[in-house]
Structures are given as C-alpha cells and as structure tokens.
Amino acid sequence: MQTCLSKGGGNHFPPCHILDVCGFRVLLECPLDLSALTIFAPFLNDRHTIVPEETPDHAIHKSLDVESVAQKRQKVEKPLDSSDLIYAEPWYKTVNNLHLWNVSFIDVVLISSPMGMLGLPFLTRMKGFYAKIYVTEATAKLGQLMMDDLVSMHMEYKQFYGSEGSSDPQWMKWEEIELLPSLLRMIALGKDGAELGGWMPLYSAADVKDCLTKVQTLRYAEEACYNGALIIKAFSSGSEIGACNWIMNGPKGNIAYVSGSIFASDHAMGFDYSALQGCDLILHSDFLSVDMTEMVQSAFSDDNNKWEALTESLHNGDESIEEREKLDFICSCAIDSVKAGGSVLIPISGLGVILQFLEQISMFMESSSLKVPIYIISSVAEELLTYTNIIPEWLCAKRQEKLFSGEPLFAHVELLKANKIQVFPAVHSPKLLTNWQEPCIVFSPHWSLRLGPAMHLLRRWCGDQNSLLVLEDKMDANIALLPFKPMLMKVLQCSFISGIKLQKVQLMLKALQPKFVLFPEEWRNHFNASNVNSFSVSHYSVNQTLCIPSLKESVELEIEANLSAQFQRRISKHKNLNISRLKGELLIAHNKHQLFSVKEEAGSSKNRPLLHWSSPDPENLLAALSKMGINGNLEQSMLDVESGKAFILHIQEPNKATIEVRAAGTVISAADENLASQLFEALGSILDGI
C-alpha cells in the first residue's frame, strides 16, 4: 500500500510518501517547504515607512470594521506590494498531511537528501515517535549543517526583531488569513485551504542535535535490516552528495523508491540505476523533470512553453554539459556585472552547484584577469567546505580520480589557501567588516530571501542597476522580490537539473523491467500508457492510498540440507505426494527464514505422525493387529451402524484394551504403555498420517 502525502515542489521540497511494506509503515522524506517563507516580510521595522497609515498595534487589527475589510479585499485586485506580506516572526511550513498520521505507527523513516531531512526534528521531538530513521552518512552531515544554518539564521532574525513567543501568532487567526491577498493565502493554506495546520515555529538547536542522535547512518549499498524482515539499502541518486534512492527487500518482494536522480553529476556519485534491477515495484517519485524550464534573463519569467523546453532538452544528450553551459552563462553574466562595478549575490542552496560555481567563476576571473573578492557568508560554510574535501567515497568518478592522484577533491581548497575565497560566519563578523570590498561576489543563504545574509545584502544592492542577483527557480520571484522593490538590480533566474528526464525514465524502466511502476497522477497524460510496457502502471495522487497486489505469493524457507535429509518422508496416498513434517530451529533474520537442525534431546526422537486422516476400516485394523499378535472382538457401535465407520474393538490379549472408532476420531484405551503404543502403530499403518 502506498499513500502520497505531498507532491512537494522542486528539489528543495521533495515529495513525501507513506508506504505499508509487509505491515511496516515506512515514511519517505520529511521536508520543509521553505519557499512558503516568502509570505513573510523580511524587515519588520520597515512597515512604518512603507505603510505609515497603519499602526503595527495588533489590537487595532482585531477591531477592523467591515469597511476596512472591504478595502483590503480590493487590494487583491491591485498588484501585490510589500505591505501585503505578513509582518511577523516567520513560521515554517511542514507537510500538513503528515500531521494526520499517528507518529507512533511509523516504523521506518527513509531520508534521501538533505532537503528531505529539514522537517525531521519536528517529527523526532514528538512524543510516541519511535521509528528507525535511515539516512546516508553524507546526507546526515549535510542535513545537519543545513538545519544548523537555518536555526542560526532564525536566531539572528530574532535578535534583530525580537521573539513573539510560540503561541498562535496573530497572522494565523482566520480573520487575518481572510485578509491576505489570494496569492499569499494560497501559499499559506494550500490549494484546498487546509494546510494552515502545517505551519510550525522553528525547532531549536537542541532539537536538531537530538534528532541526529536518533538517526542511523548508512553508506551506499550498506545493508540495514529492520526487524529481521526488511533489508534496506541506499544507492546513489546523483542529485546531491550523499543523496540516494532506496531499495527495500521484504519477504514479499523488492520495492525501489526513486527520488530525484541525475545520471551523471559533476560532483556527487552518479545515479546507480543498475542497482534497481530485480525490483518488483518501482515508486517513481522523481517528477521534478516535468518542469524543466529554460533560463530566462528577466525578473519575471513567463512559465508557458514548458513542454517546448522539455522536448528541446530531450534532444540534448549530455546533461552535465548542459549544466556546465548554464553555469558558464551565469559566470559570464557575473563577470559583466563586476566589470561594470556592480556586485553579485548568489543565494543558491544546492551544495553541488555552489562548489561547481566556485571552481568555474574563479577560472573565469583568472582568464579575464579580474581581481574581485569572493565571499562566502554562512555560519556553516567553513565546515561545509572542509567536509566536502574529506568524502571521496561519495563523489563522482572524476573527483575520485583526484584522490587517487593526490589532488584536493575540489578546487576551493586551493582557492581558500590562496585567499581567493574568503569565508565568514555572518554579515556582522568583524573580520568581514574589516576586509569588505565592493564590488564583490557573494555566496550566501538563504534563497527564500527572507533569512540570512542574503536578505541584508539584497537590500543594500537592490537599487544598483549594475549589480546582479542569481536566483533559483524555486518560488514565485514576484513575491520573493516584493520587499526589495523597486528592483534596479539585474535578476538572473535559473533552474538546475534535478531529476531524470521523462524520456530517459521510459528507457530506464524498460531496462529495469519491474512488475509494477507507480507514477504521479500528473503523468497519466504525459507518459504514454499505450506503450507496450512489460510492467503495469498505477498512478498516485495526494492523500489517496493505492493498494498494490502482492508482489510475491509466498515466503521462501531455507532448510539446511543435512536437516532436510533427516526428515521422515511419507508418500501420501493422494496424488502421490512426498510429504514430511518439519523439525528444527527456525531463524528469522535478514529477510530470511532458515531452518537449522538442533541437537536432539534424548528420548524425543520417535517420529510419530501427529495428524491423521481417512477412516480406519475394521477388517484392515484386525488384520494389522493380528500381524502383531493381537486379537480382538469387533463390536458395531450403536451410534453409527449404517455407515459401518463406527465400531469398538475389544482386546483381551496380551492385556485388556479397547479401540473405539468414530467418524471423527479414535480413542485407544489401554492400561499398559506398550500395548497402547502398539495399537497406535497398527492404526497408523492403516490411516494416512503425518
């Protein structure tokens, strides 16, 4: 059974599912929708200057009369302006549907990328949460750094503007929500208007720390066994360092979960699709590729023609070349800006993209003999950069070659040494203030433009027409840039590849030959079902549970060969089957049922049948007995005379005994053990039994 909790949106907010695998509940991903942060205003105290007619006093809000509500409503018609944003300490949007589940019923949590981990502390701090969480080592580390950064940025925010306490904030009241312009309301409530419950105040640093102690880290292709029955393995997906797809081997078949995957990455180990071979079911949860867009050099992209862009991209063979060209283009734009005396702000989240960017842009600067400082401002940047240089096992083959030839894995090691890149923990760190030079190129979080150094720098530069902002295509840029309007700064919006292209999905599935494939409902039309597929396709949509027929009929039991030779075999009179009763010690471990021989206890070695069927015939019984030298008198029972199946046999010699036969069973009654057991043997010889 599979339930999709959220389709997510883009690689920063991966989809989220719950699977029921052989009775175990598996939660896939636990992300945060950080793009929703854009509904908050970045600078609280600006409100006075921008909307002087309104007082920030909340008491007045409550007593809004009908007239002013109507006035506000009218604003919906007008284009949005920054006063429409919510002026409050930001809250964070989790997967709302996850709150509908009782967390104590979740057995396993699988996280496949750092982005899929950001909501995890909310889950792990809940009472009754006992699930085992599996994450790759690198994802756990990168996820931890991202969460630490998020917490520290939020702390900084609170230091500037103070905290409002964690009880329900003003903006969450229905009357306030009602007043929001429809675009913002849509972000706050979701399409069906039910997602308000998903908003939470941010977790603390202690929550993050506690969360990481509950995580079990794995390496690629390491086998983890849950409860003796489910073998869980992670295989590289290529979308980020440490990112993975999962394979679950259960007693009833193998399930693969494919998240956003990239065949050939320039930094992370590539998509290991061959590992998915032999899977009965593939849950395809990588549907980021559908919204591939070309790059648009304008603040507000028109997002039609997506399909044209896609078909175009299908013709392009090598994705990594395409990515490189994109970066080259951005780099050349950046160089142009710097040459014109402007600064460049790059608030991009993907670690891989940043690392590549650093290499590329320094090369560009070298070749254009420009000397402009490159700053990286983030509380975790230093550790992040050091960490990426000690994890060759998680990188692509090209980077691993660097290890084998004794070079640093990424060029930033040398750039840092040569002081071409400077790293600072925050905008207000004294070292930065003394070293600061403009124009410059700055990498800093956060891409939502509502937190972190990026928002301060953007405010500084938004009026400079020579400066450049490189923005990822993750959210509505219109809303994101609202507080910084009027924007004279150039904006370069781009998207980076984050999934398998549709056509390649088809090729891949043909090669992998699963029995079942689960696709998102949206693909029903895109993915030609009439294609002759060897597998059957089901489509899932949010909050609907799909039931998948059993993948495998029965569980396999392995019997130690020596033991099976010891089994006493009988040929049944029916169908000439060879049947034998099992014996031995059962070991259920590592998704295997194995039967081993045990040392026999003395005296218990008699292998007598425990179960009998068919009914004894009196003549046969007498004959069998007389062979043993036992004689008896037959007495037809009064109960069942006609059928002849019921009778009593009285035995006098060698001792007194009776055999009382009825349709359903026989009772042997004797005072001495030997005789009783002889009678049993005689009956056994004429009955079928095992």
Next chain:
Amino acid sequence: MAIECLVLGAGQEIGKSCVVVTINGKRIMFDCGMHMGYDDHRRYPDFSLISKSGEFDNSLSCIIITHFHLDHVGALPFFTEVCGYNGPIYMTYPTKALAPLMLEDYRKVIVDRRGEEEQFTSDHIAECMKKVIAVDLKQTVQVDKDLQIRAYYAGHVLGAAMFYAKVGDTSMVYTGDYNMTPDRHLGAAQIDRLQLDLLITESTYATTIRDSKYAREREFLKAVHKCVAGGGKVLIPTFALGRAQELCILLDDYWERMTLNVPIYFSAGLTIQANMYYKMLISWTSQKVKETYATHNAFDFKHVRKFDRSLIDVPGPCVLFATPGMISGGFSLEVFKHWAPSEMNLVTLPGYCVAGTIGHKLMSGKPTKIDLDKKTQIDVRCQIHQLSFSPHTDAKGIMDLVKFLTPQHVILVHGEKPKMATLKDRIQSELRIPCYDPANNKSVHIPSTHFVKANASDAFIRSCLNPNFKFLKGGSEENFDSGSKGTSALSLLQISDERVLEGILVLEKSKKAKIVHQVELLLMFGEKEHKLQFAYCCPVSIDKLEKATTTDLTPETNSLYVFQTSSLIQLLSTRLSSELSEGNIVVLGEHLQVESFQLSICLKDNCPYRKSGTSQQKKSEAVFFCCTWSVADEKLAWKIISIMENFN
C-alpha cells in the same frame, strides 16, 4: 558443496600473503603480496598453481586486496601486467590511493639500490591501478550474479579491511591484518556477527598477549624528548605510509602539549605527499582523529617542515622522518652515515627489520662499527631505541574474533609456524571449531552449508510467529547427582521453542518444494482430520488423603462437592509439579491439563476406559481420574499415570 582454500603465500610464515579460495565455482584471490626476504622467484606467490596455462581471467572471479602493505599488494602489478590478469580487483578507497605510492617506492628502491632488473615499471603500476574498483566499508558489492563481497574496518593501517565473501549459501571472511584495539590514529576492527562457513585469519601474534600501548608510546616520547633536550638529532627511519603518520601525530601532539619548538622534518617527497592523502581520507581514521577535521585536520601537522639535504649538518636538535624504514638504503642511510657517530643522537627502529638491512644489524646486539660495504665503515655511537608497537591483534584479539564470529572452520595464515600450531590447538580445544594452518602451496577442503529452498505458505509463516514454548526442568540434574540435594532446585530450566512443528514439507515431482500448515494439507487433500487419542481411567488410592477426602465420595451438596474435587485436583497438581520435570500444569476448575494431557475425576461406575485387573480390590479406596492425551505427549502421559498410580 565445499570450499577449497589454496594457500599461495603466508602459509606458516609472514610475507607474500596470497590465498585463493574456491566457493561454489567462484574463485577469489585474497591479497597478492610479495616476500621482502627473498630476491629470487620465491618473492612472489606461485601463480602457476592457479592456472597451468597461465590464463587467469577465466580461472579467477576477482582479486581482493586488504591493505596497502607490500606483503599484501606487492605482487599485484606483476600478476596483472606481466602475468596478464585482467579481471576485477577490489580494494578500499585508501588502499587504492596509497598502494601505488608503496609500489612505486619499492620499485625505486629495487632499481636504485640493488641495481636489479625491475619486475614491473611505473607504467605497470598505473595500468594495474586502473583495473582496481574502489569500495567503501560495509558496501555490499555484487561482483557478479552469485558473488557478493563486503569490506569491514580492520584498523591495521589506513584503509585496511577484512573482506566478507558470499556465494550462494556459502560465506567466509578473510581478515587480512587487523587490530582489535584502537591506536593513536586508527580505530579497532569492527565486523557484524555473520554466519560463516570459514574464517581465514592472520596470526602474527598467535601466542602473545600485549599490555597497554600507551606505556610504550610514553617511552618513545621520553627518549625523543631527552635526545632533543640534550641538543641531539633524532632519526626516525620509516616507510612513507602508516607508521610515519602515526608517530607524527604522537610527536605533533606532544610538541603542542610541551610547547617544544624543535623542528620536526619530513624528508622530501613521499611522506609529505602521503599526508595529503591522509588529510582527504581522515574519515577512515579513529573517531577521535576524525572529529578534528572541521577545526584542525590532525594530519595538518603544525610543527612539521620539509627537510633539505643542506640541513643534515646544521647544528642543533631536530627530529627527522626519513624513508626507507629499516635503513636499507636511500635517504635514511645517507643521514644515518652523518648522525650515527655522535652519541648525542638517537635512531629509532621499527619492531621488525628484514635480515641484511642496517636496521637488522643495529637490532642484533650493540655494534659499534658497521661495515656498509668493503670500503666504508660507520662508527655507531648514537643511541638506539626500538619501537615495540605494532598494529596487529594479539592472541586474545584473535580468540575474541573467532569466538564472536563462531565460524564452522578456521584457517590460520600470516604467522610463525610453532606459534600458529599452539593457537590452532587452542581454537580446537577451547572453541571446538576445526582449525587448519596449511603451509604454502597446500590446500584445504572444507564442507559448507547448503540450503534446500521451499515456498512457505502464509498460514505456516503465521503459525511460526506464535511462540511454542516448552519448559524442561532439571536438564543438569544428572551432573549434580552426587552433590547436595539443594542443587536440584537450582537446576537449569531449559526452554525450547519449536515453531515449525505444524509445518509440512510437500514435494511434488518437478515442482518446487512447498511448505504448508497441516490444516492446509488436509484442505489440499479434501480430507478431515481423524483424531487419534489415548484414554485411560486411572485409579488413585487415597490412603493418605483420607482425612481430606472421606466425605468426597458421598457428596452432600454440589458446592461442597465442587470444592472438594477441585481440592483433590489441586493436591494432585502440587504433587505432579514437584515430580514432573517438564510440562506446564494448568488447573481449570475440575480439570487438570498438562500439554495435551487432560484429566478429570470420573464418577461413572462403568467407565469404558477403566481397565479391570487394575487393583480391583482397592476400588473402594480409590478415586478414578479419567485421562486423555494425544500421541505428541505419550511419554509425558505415562509418566503422569505412573505418578498417580503410585501416589502413596
């Protein structure tokens, strides 16, 4: 099904480790080392024993290298480039990164010093390394459809691994060299509890039990400190990898703590380059060192500088790491010539030096003069300190590992013959595991487990989930017979939990074996169970119970009667529980139940299960208990009956 294990090297000796194991048709070569002690054909394993035709690609499934030491990897370029093996080779990331450095170093020493014809070239090494597939720890690698391998941390040197290999139902572990206690820069060996048919383990310290390493580390640091405090120079000849980094971490740390500023030098070349690798591979070191990466990489030595030839005769104290170890030539010999004549100086030597090297000469006795060749003679007046820590497990560690894994068979390699024999005896007598220590070029055949596979029905699997406990008291009573009676009360309770008894294996011609629940079997046949039961109406004479039971036979009221019968049953139950060693006695009102054995008081005058001839005369004094049971509990039932019949 069997495993064949052919030992090509390190059989009853140390050097040229190479074991070829055949499991269910798959052939794996573990390690491909060279022997440092020989210059002739004996330095390499005898590869002709694998394939007479010299065609190795089809005769080997893969090669697995455990770590970068030459006695484990030294013959690899020769085997791949000269003998022509082109199949897959597996090693961990650090081994793949560091092995070429070791090989290149060795090749240079041979060519430069000995002037010998080289066995393989630099290109050979590079070509050979291209065939290597790097693996991560615990990563399950599917070599082909049937062969699975997995590396576990071995702690011997950076990247050292034990390897698990599995073909079909048969599995084994080859340990390579390992260390069961963590050291300054590496963690202890770590492995899962695996079901193994065979364990091949090293046995360098087959009989030694070692004490704490920290004492010896302190000794070393003291000796070095004393020397430099007196203005002397310390020469530490080491190989570029492993020991150099370990000692350097030790010294760097000590320098930091003692705020010394005497320079520590690395002779140019290898060691500095090697540190670069160590920095990137820091996640393969011990937890403590690993955690330093974010703040200060422990392999970023603060006090270490590059050495230059011109510094040899510069006065003043210093510490110098120089290659090669054992002072077998090269730079370390050059420095030794200059520094040995002064008694202020110190030379440290590794625990083991190959015969013929200066290191070996210094270790054997206290020579004052060493003849380098016919013309040169060196005065040796410097102090000598021998390092006695070695990253191998001791005997206790080996025994612990064998006990932990409890394989079906053990093979010892990589040790000294007499000591191995002692360890072999210990494993056989203490752990009762068959153990072998084959010599080079000998092979050992061992049987392996094999499984018959059957499809099990859901009903059967469900029935397996229910516990089916049986408690057996007094399993050890016989052993304590001579002892006091009190021991019987302490006798062990044996618990058996037979889960599969209701399962039936069904074999049908040309079909896969099936396992069904017994109820399903009847359904399959369309038959109904015909229950076979035993019954017996057992008289119990109640002489001694009379006081309590005289009124029993003339019941006055129902309630009283119930009370009395149940008290009778209760009485019987206490008696049974004291005498029975097995079975779970349950009293249900007027019934008593032990497994399938059921009993209740029989009031019929003419019970069909009452047998005449059984103490007819006592009939008046006896209470009859009607008993029924099924064949599974036949023994138990007759035991109970005999207890009842001899109640007095």
